[in-house]
Amino acid sequence: MDPRQLILANLERARPFMDMPDNIYQKLLKPERALDGRIVIPIDDGTEATFNYYRVQHNSHCGPTKGGIRYHPDVNRAEVEFLSMGMTWKTAVMELRYGGAKGGIAPCYEGLSPERIAFLRDYFPKKMSLPVLERLTREYTEKIAPIIGPYKDIPAPDVYTNSQVMAWIMDEYSKIVGYTCPGVVTGKPIVLGGSLGRNEATARGTFFTVLEALRHLGYEKMGTVVIQGFGNAGSIAAKLFYETGNFLITSVSDSKGGIYNRCGLNPDDVLKFKKETGSVVGYPDADFVTNEKLLTLPCTILLPAALENVITKDNADKIQAIIVAEPANGPTTIEADDILFNRGIFRIPDILANAGGVTVSYFEWVQNLQGLDWTEEEVNARLEAKMKYAFNKVLAESQANKVSMGTAAYIHAGKRLVEAGRLRG
Numbered sequence: 001m002d003p004r005q006l007i008l009a010n011l012e013r014a015r016p017f018m019d020m021p022d023n024i025y026q027k028l029l030k031p032e033r034a035l036d037g038r039i040v041i042p043i044d045d046g047t048e049a050t051f052n053y054y055r056v057q058h059n060s061h062c063g064p065t066k067g068g069i070r071y072h073p074d075v076n077r078a079e080v081e082f083l084s085m086g087m088t089w090k091t092a093v094m095e096l097r098y099g100g101a102k103g104g105i106a107p108c109y110e111g112l113s114p115e116r117i118a119f120l121r122d123y124f125p126k127k128m129s130l131p132v133l134e135r136l137t138r139e140y141t142e143k144i145a146p147i148i149g150p151y152k153d154i155p156a157p158d159v160y161t162n163s164q165v166m167a168w169i170m171d172e173y174s175k176i177v178g179y180t181c182p183g184v185v186t187g188k189p190i191v192l193g194g195s196l197g198r199n200e201a202t203a204r205g206t207f208f209t210v211l212e213a214l215r216h217l218g219y220e221k222m223g224t225v226v227i228q229g230f231g232n233a234g235s236i237a238a239k240l241f242y243e244t245g246n247f248l249i250t251s252v253s254d255s256k257g258g259i260y261n262r263c264g265l266n267p268d269d270v271l272k273f274k275k276e277t278g279s280v281v282g283y284p285d286a287d288f289v290t291n292e293k294l295l296t297l298p299c300t301i302l303l304p305a306a307l308e309n310v311i312t313k314d315n316a317d318k319i320q321a322i323i324v325a326e327p328a329n330g331p332t333t334i335e336a337d338d339i340l341f342n343r344g345i346f347r348i349p350d351i352l353a354n355a356g357g358v359t360v361s362y363f364e365w366v367q368n369l370q371g372l373d374w375t376e377e378e379v380n381a382r383l384e385a386k387m388k389y390a391f392n393k394v395l396a397e398s399q400a401n402k403v404s405m406g407t408a409a410y411i412h413a414g415k416r417l418v419e420a421g422r423l424r425g
C-alpha cells in the first residue's frame with residue numbers, strides 16, 4: 001500500500017465508530033490552505049538553481065497548525081499534503097491544541113539535463129554549504145511568513161532540517177514582524193528558546209507507551225527488545241529500555257543489516273561501534289541478521305524505527321513479538337494491522353507511539369509563549385503524563401469497540417476533530 005494512503009484507509013476504518021458529519025469528513029480529506037512557489041538562488045558551483053517550496057496547512061479545528069519542514073530531493077506537493085494530514089491526526093490523538101501542517105523544499109528539475117538533475121539530487125541538501133542553506137531558508141521563510149506565526153502555524157525540523165535551520169527561520173521571521181519571536185518554530189537551539197528533552201522526546205514517548213502497554217497486558221518483569229533502525233529514535237529507545245535494567249536489547253539494525261545476541265547488546269557500545277565504522281554490522285559478539293529476519297525474531301517488544309511499509313500481509317503472521325510499538329511513520333500496513341490484531345499481538349500505532357516529539361515541541365511552544373524554561377525533569381514528567389493519558393484513551397476506544405489500537409487511535413482523534421469542528425461551526 002502507498003504509505004500516503006494509510007491515513008485515508010485508517011480514517012475510513014474509524015468513521016463508522018463516530019458520528020462524523022459529511023462537512024467535517026470532506027474537510028479532513030484535503031488541506032485548508034497550501035502555499036507553493038519557486039525560489040531561485042546562487043548555489044555553490046557558481047550557477048543559479050531553482051527550488052520548489054511548499055507549506056501546507058491541513059486542519060486547524062483544534063488550534064494553530066504544526067508540522068515539520070523537510071529538505072529532500074524528492075519532496076513534492078502530494079507528499080507534503082499527506083504528511084500535513086498525518087500531523088492533524090497525531091496532534092488530535094495526543095489532544096494537543098494544534099492542527100496539522102507540513103512544509104518542504106526540493107530542487108526544481110523541469111527542463112534540466114540528466115547530468116544537472118543528477119548533480120542537484122546529490123547536492124541538495126547534504127552537500128549544500130551553510131551560507132547557501134541559510135540563504136535558501138531565509139528566502140523560504142520570507143515566502144511563507146504571511147501564513148506562519150506563533151498563533152497561526154508553527155514549523156519544526158523534519159528530514160534534513162535541524163535546530164540551526166529553525167534558528168534562521170526564527171531570526172528571519174522576527175525581522176519581518178519587528179520583534180524576537182521564538183514561538184514561531186520549535187526544535188530551536190536551547191539558547192534561542194528550545195526545550196530540554198526535545199531530542200530524546202520521540203523515543204521517550206514510545207518508551208512510555210510501551211511501559212503502559214506492558215502494565216495493561218500484565219508483563220511487568222523482564223523483557224527482550226528488538227529494534228529495526230538504530231538512528232535517532234531507535235538508538236535512544238534502546239538506551240531507555242536498557243537503562244531500566246529490566247530489558248535485554250537482543251537485536252538492532254541499520255540499512256546495512258542487523259546484529260543479534262540473545263544475551264543482550266549494550267546500546268552505548270553499539271552506538272560507539274556504529275560511529276567508528278558506519279554500521280552496526282560487524283559488531284563483535286553478535287550474529288548477523290537480515291532486516292527481514294529481525295522483524296520475525298521472538299521478543300517481548302518489537303520497535304520498527306526506520307522505514308514505512310515493513311510489516312505487511314506477507315510477514316505479519318510470522319511476527320513473534322508481544323508488543324509492536326512504532327517510532328517510525330507508517331511501518332505497518334492496514335492488512336498487517338488486521339493480522340496482528342487477530343493474532344493478539346498488541347500494536348501501538350505510529351500516531352500514538354511516535355507522538356512524543358510533537359508533544360515536546362508543543363511544550364517548547366508553551367514555554368516560549370509564557371517566557372518560561374522548564375527543567376528536563378519537568379518536561380519528561382509532563383511527557384510521561386501526556387503519553388499515558390493518550391494511551392489509555394486509545395485503549396478505552398479499542399476495548400469499547402473491539403478494534404485494534406490502530407483503528408482506536410483514529411476513533412479517539414476523529415471524535416476530537418468532530419467535536420471541535422462542530423463547535424466552531
Ligand code: NAD
Pocket residue numbers: 202228229230231232233234253254255256291305306307308327328329354357
Ligand atoms: P534516522 O535517520 O536518525 O535513523 C533511521 C535509521 O534507520 C538509521 O539507523 C538507518 O540506517 C536505518 N535504516 C535506513 N534504511 C533502513 C532499512 N532498509 N532497514 C533498516 N534500517 C534502515 O531517523 P529517525 O529520526 O530515527 O527516524 C526514524 C523513523 O521515525 C522515521 O520513520 C521517522 O519519520 C520517524 N519519526 C522520527 C521522529 C524523530 O523525532 N526523530 C519523530 C516522529 C517519527
